[in-house]
Amino acid sequence: MGQTYRICLIEGDGIGHEVVPAARRVLEATGLKFEFTEAEAGWETFEKYGTSVPEETVEKIRAADATLFGAATSPTRKVEGFFGAIRYLRKRLDLFANVRPAKYHPVPGAIQGTDLVVVRENTEGLYVEQERRYARGRIAIADRVITYDASYRIAEYALKLAQRRRGKLALVHKANVLPLSDGLFLEAAYDAAKHYPDVEISEVIVDACAMRLVRRPQDFDVLVMENLFGDIISDLTAGLVGGLGIAPSGNIGEEAAIFEPVHGSAPDIAGKGIANPTATILSAAMMLEHLGEKEAAERIERAVDRVLAEGPRTPDLGGDATTEAFTDAVIRALG
Template sequence: MRRIAVAKGDGIGPEIMDAVLKIFYEAKVPLEYVTVDIGKWVFDKGFNTGMTPEARQTIETLGILFKGPMETPKGKGVKSINVTARKTWNTYANTRTFQTLHGVDTVFSKAGIPIDITVVRENIEDTYGGIEHMITNDVAISRRIITRPGSMQVIKYAFEMARKKKARRITCAHKANIMKITDGLFLEVFQEVAKDYPDLKADDVIVDDLCMKLVTKPDTFDVIVLTNLQGDIVSDLCAGLIGGLGFAPSANIGDHICIFEAVHGTAPDIAGKNIANPTALLLSGIGMLRHLGLMESATMIENALLYTLEQGVHTGDFGNKSISAVNTTQFAEAITSNFGKQPGQGAKPHLKDAPVTETMFKLNENVMLESANAPAENIIGVDFFIESDEQPVFIANKCLRHGGVKFKLINISNRGTQVWPTGSVYTNLVNQYNVRFESIDDMPLKQQDILGLYVSLSGDFKICSSELLLMLGDKRAYSLAQGQ
């Protein structure tokens, strides 16, 4: 019997987890549950990751975590417990499936427009790295990290999943028209991977255009893959299309550890009242069963859920208000009483249990993700981010004294907009500039050259941070300022 780790969560978490596990028990699902200590209450005991060392060891041993909603304490400088878990165990692909559920009325279901969208969200990188700094009293920065290997992991997973799903279309959503380096890299990897899947229709769309089309023609989309922050926003938008987060399952897939969870909130206002809707967590658990190869149990439970919804059984947060709502326990009992019944619409086909290849193994060191056949790399300049409340021309006059025989001052920008050598007096400024130096005649530079310029320039300015300007092969690996 397969053992998995279970974390019941905060707020309504214990109630809905108990309801789901009761359904699994009645379905005779061959799983053994090992409860682990994760959540706000664990953080409040002094564990700054929100989990005990014993919980971490158990999860890393078992490889599967089934978790209820977790609350991250506000303030105190603590990171999100949910994000910490996903990132710690490199669950790089967050997968959420959004399907029309008969009995859950929405604008689209009433119009007869079926929805079946799977959002695959990169789960480790982007602004969710949480790398932020105040570099002056007025200016905060956040590093947005997009990597080629990280993008490759999630995009390959998305294509494989789309093929297994027999998807008619896979779409990369992005903002590469503006973020040409970061989103541009993500889109570039998508296009590379697409060449290996000629049987799938692969296309891309700018993310704001995607959002508009999702609320006008959602049935035209199938599988969508996005970067982390954009994926977070779009997945919640898609949840709204089918009735809300209470019907949105979530899986976090990694090579060694996977997390299946409800992504809605902890609803502390109704905690302990036994009235919460367990559907999202149940759907997440059904996805976990399929991941573990327990197809027969997954199909029986899902068809019973779909049948129950069709019959109008509902908790207080949805459904026909002329029919009395049931509580959490009664909702679970209604599902178990409908085992073996088929819904009139959307019934899931019965499949035999599938063998699952175990991916768990003991790691002795961290895995290094690195692309093969990287192009030649040359340093051709540097961006210095400096603090100053002076006008651009005065900053330029000072910078020009420091270039020496190796560097030329190229431009000065403020919040990404060029203000020297050309610019407009109508551009509002903050007290943090970027001054860009490049090598004379594009000659390659050494880090020692950059450090020498740093020391010289620091005599006139506080240097908040710096970035090397690289050429990767014949490709410029940095962006231009607006107006440059």
């Protein structure tokens, strides 16, 4: 009869209320069996309950085989008691690997031949959010935390991914300036690499990496790096293939996984029915591959590419299609 997958859906804020239902329709059209639960997180949730991630949401994520998250709004000012939903869930559920593929799709500005994955350590670096001010507020210091264990774990994840792809892994770092912290990252990565002799390892300094990605993205397969570098470089790689509007991602741990589009909540177009659901649909495809349904994931990706090439397209890609019309076309292309 086939397995039934338990999927938690979190729409979040803004266009999340439009793109997550679109992705759900595509998932249902694959013929696989799903049991969906819905949960709340984000700014709207904070306004209702005084917390951006209720405990009930954490429990639903843990009970699911995987979670699909839409988008979350963060205020531009400091709001007492508010914390970013995704950052909180990454820490709470130890979602240590942020995985962001950048693959060519037939959209304006995309560079043909690009097919790489940025693997970003998701739990430490500057994102431990340990900041303080001295000298009457005129000096600010932030701690950057790099540990051997977290570095080894993310390197091992990237090595396994490279094994399944083209067998190439780039270690991205700034050890020439940060020899203790990034030096530790490299030490752990090389220790992990000893167990994967079939993976070709290279090193690239992060600023040189940015330049090489712009000039020759086809040279890269899998890249692994610490948190801040990964945050910046993965947005660069999204730009190589058409922008954040089509960029999927996954936050993956030992016991939970949350997949989400890279774009934000887009309050300027929320509720207008014109949001581009491509990144969320591709995130759903990533989720299926994570669950072992590679064939279904590839079917979705082929269907999306067909619609992106032939139309209809949403306004951000030069068309006039609604979210619903684009999703209908993807479902038809699934066959």
